[in-house]
Amino acid sequence: MTDSPPLLSEPDNGPRISREEFDRLFETLKTWGRWAPADRGAWNRVTAEHVQRAAALVRTGVVVPMALPWNTVPGPDNGRPALHYMSDLGDVEAPEPTCHKDFIAVDYHGKGVSHLDALSHIAYQGQLYDGHTAAEVVDAKGAHFGAVSSLGPLVTKGVLVDMPAVLGTDWLEPGKAVHADDVLASEKALGVTIGDGDAVLLRSGHFRRRRELGAWNPDDASAGFHVDVMPLLAGRGIALLGGDGDSDVRPSPVEGVSSPVHALAITAMGVPLLDNLDLEALSGACSQAGRYEFMMTVAPLNVPGGTGSPVSPVAVL
Numbered sequence: 001m002t003d004s005p006p007l008l009s010e011p012d013n014g015p016r017i018s019r020e021e022f023d024r025l026f027e028t029l030k031t032w033g034r035w036a037p038a039d040r041g042a043w044n045r046v047t048a049e050h051v052q053r054a055a056a057l058v059r060t061g062v063v064v065p066m067a068l069p070w071n072t073v074p075g076p077d078n079g080r081p082a083l084h085y086m087s088d089l090g091d092v093e094a095p096e097p098t099c100h101k102d103f104i105a106v107d108y109h110g111k112g113v114s115h116l117d118a119l120s121h122i123a124y125q126g127q128l129y130d131g132h133t134a135a136e137v138v139d140a141k142g143a144h145f146g147a148v149s150s151l152g153p154l155v156t157k158g159v160l161v162d163m164p165a166v167l168g169t170d171w172l173e174p175g176k177a178v179h180a181d182d183v184l185a186s187e188k189a190l191g192v193t194i195g196d197g198d199a200v201l202l203r204s205g206h207f208r209r210r211r212e213l214g215a216w217n218p219d220d221a222s223a224g225f226h227v228d229v230m231p232l233l234a235g236r237g238i239a240l241l242g243g244d245g246d247s248d249v250r251p252s253p254v255e256g257v258s259s260p261v262h263a264l265a266i267t268a269m270g271v272p273l274l275d276n277l278d279l280e281a282l283s284g285a286c287s288q289a290g291r292y293e294f295m296m297t298v299a300p301l302n303v304p305g306g307t308g309s310p311v312s313p314v315a316v317l
Helices: 019-029 038-045 048-055 163-167 180-190 206-213 227-236 260-268 280-289
Strands: 063-065 083-089 100-105 115-117 154-162 199-203 240-243 273-275 293-298 308-310 314-316
Touching (some): 019 227, 019 260, 048 154, 048 293, 063 280, 154 163, 154 280, 163 180, 163 199, 180 227, 199 280, 227 260, 260 273
Parallel strands (some): 199 240, 240 273
Antiparallel strands (some): 063 314, 083 100, 115 273, 154 293
16 A cells, blocks of 8 residues: 655644634524525525526536545545446356346445435534434434435536636645635636526545546545635535545635535525546536536435435536
8 A cells, every 4th residue: 555645734724713603603604494494404595596597608518527436445545345246147147148147335424425415414502504413313214304316406606616727737736725705806817797596516636646647535624615614605605515535625624624615505595415536538528618617417326314425416518
C-alpha cells in the first residue's frame, strides 16, 4: 500500500465557531413547518416551472455523469468497500439462452460511493428535520420520516461552483474552507447566479488530487464549505447541495460538531446532500461550453425507510 499524500500541517478551515454561535445559526436557518410533505424538505421548492427553466438550459445535448465507479477496493477513503460478485455464469438456468447475473451491495454512507443523503440521515440534538425526534421515527426497520423514498427524482438547474477554475489552481488542498465571499466571487467569475430551487455543486478538485497524488482519509482533511456559506445559500433558496467531498470542510471549524454543514443543510434547512461526486468531467464540459449552469437530474433508488441512496446524477448542457 502506498503512503497517503501529505496534507496541510495547519488546515485553513477557520474562523472557529463556538457551539453557541452554531446553535444560533441553526435556529436562524430552520425551515421547519414550511412545507408539506415535510419529508421532501427543500425539494418542495422545485415546481414544473423550475423543470421547464432547467430544460431550457440544454443547448448542445452534452450529457455528463457524475458518479464514481463502484469501488470494491479498500483504501484510506474506502474503509467499507462495495461488494460485487457473479451469481450466475451461464450455468444455473436452462441451457439456451445462457444468462449471466451478478450481486451488488454497499454500505454507502462514507467516502467511497457517490450517494444522496435523505432528511433522515442527520439528527442534531436528537431531532431530525421538522422537529421529529430521531429515536421515535428511526428504528431497526428504517426511517419512518425523511426516507429517501419520499424524495423521488429531481430535475432542476445545477450550478457548478468550480473553485479551482476560479482560482487558477489544480485543486484546493484538503482542509481548505470555502467561504460565502468565495461563492459570491465565483458567481461573478463564472457568470452564474445561484437561485431558487437550484442544485449547487462545489468542485474542490478532490478527485484530480487523488488521481495524481493518491488516496487519503477525507475524514482527517478535506476541502469544503465553511458554515458562513449557509446563510447565503439559504437566502437563495437552494433545493440541493453537493460536491466532490461531502460539503463540509474537515476538520470542522465548529466546537463539538463534526459535520456542521450536514446539520445546517439537512436538519435545519431540509436540503438533501450529494456526497462524493466526480466533477472533473463536468468541470471540463462547463469550461468548453463557457457556462457553469445546466440541467441536472438526480434519481435516488426507491428504498422505503432508506436514509439515502447510491446515485448517479447527470448534467445535461
